[in-house]
Amino acid sequence: MLKLDGLASFVVVAEAGSISEAARRLGLSKSVVSERLAEVERTLGAPLLHRTTRKLSLTEDGAAFLERAARIVREVEEAAADMAQRRGTLSGPLRVSAPVTFGRMHLGPALYPFLAQHPELELTLELDDRRVDAAADSFDAVVRHGALQDSRLVAWELAPSRRLLVAAPAYLERHGTPGSPQELQRHRGIFYVNRGAADWRLEGSQGVQVVRAGVGLRVNNGDVMRDAAVAGMGIALLPTFIAGDAIRSGALRVIDVGLRAAAESIYVAHPEGRRTSAKLRAFVQCLQKTFGTPPYWEALIPPCGAGGEG
Known part of the structure; x- marks a missing residue:
């Protein structure tokens, strides 16, 4: 008879693509996960995975079995959770x-x-x-x-x-506070690298405007963007959940150019x-x-x- 822990191990291995990653997600040793897989295959009488030195892939039988196995595991987990909530x-x-x-x-x-x-x-x-x-x-x-x-x-x-354009008071004292999109584009910006170009997409009564600026910094972390703005490296467009404390303390000032970032x-x-x-x-x-x-x-x-x- 198939055991639930074996089904669960097979589902996680199939989704993770490797036994080592599946073992990490399950909090088990690789040997335990491997043995559970082997037991499932012995019980079914068919191989479910192609094993090579580089990766695992599903056999035709494994692909057919995965959808139902995953559904069974989810249903059992959810049923157990619902019973726990009833208690x-x-x-x-x-x-x-x-x-x-x-x-x-x-x-x-x-x-x-x-x-x-x-x-x-x-x-x-x-x-x-x-x-x-x-x-x-x-x-x-x-x-x-x-x-x-x-x-x-x-x-x-x-x-x-919502996101706000912000800069340090010292930066604005040195370079001036922009009051329009045209003035904003003469400043240095701090940009989130995954968003691509060095520009801000802002909305107003005339629709979306793309405002370009010089690059002071590109980085893929909001904490670093905020800290760079506080250090006076330029203007950043930041969520209030990141910049809120710095705005309240006065370390950053909100800049109003008559446009807003999309909600x-x-x-x-x-x-x-x-x-x-x-x-x-x-x-x-x-x-x-x-x-x-x-x-x-x-x-x-x-x-x-x-x-x-x-």
Whole structure:
């Protein structure tokens, strides 16, 4: 008879593409995962994986078996979680991906009380600014900032997000405070590298304007962008969840050129077709309640200005 732990190991190996990565995700040794796979194949009487020195790939039988096996594993995990919730507890694994800066500044602190309240919940939080494939990388959910780009995901908004043009007072004293898009393009900018060109896309009554500026720094981390702006290296377009404390303290000033960055959202998403588990619903509700509407990081920040990360 097939064992559930064997099915679960096969599903994770197939999704991870290697036994070593699957073992890391499962918190097991490679030898245990290998033995579980071998037992599943012996029980079924067919090989499920092609094994080479470089990678694993599914056999025709393995590909046919994977979809049902994954569905069985998810259903059992969700059923167990629902039963735990009926008893007033949440339990079992929950694997989430989130951006580095938002995870460090806001997500982690919001989740510590949640985890203390549900000690049987096994949360794996992986901070990574790349846009992971939630299904292929075996995440139950992803936390993202911006616009939802993958139609295969089902999303809930955690909080609205806006981005503001900001600079240090010392920088503005040296170079002047721009009051229009034309003046803005004469300044040095601090840009988020994954967004491509050295420009800001800002909106006004005439639609979207692309405002180009000189490059002071390109970097793929919001913390570094904020710190560079505080150090006087140029003007940055930053989310208030990153720049809020520096704006409130006076280390950064908001610049108003009559245009705003497009409104964005911070959201949680999970792959389409998966039933929403009780623990994921509780995770989302915890974050929504903690962040508030408007979110707490907006406190005392002026409503004017060009509103987000890079």
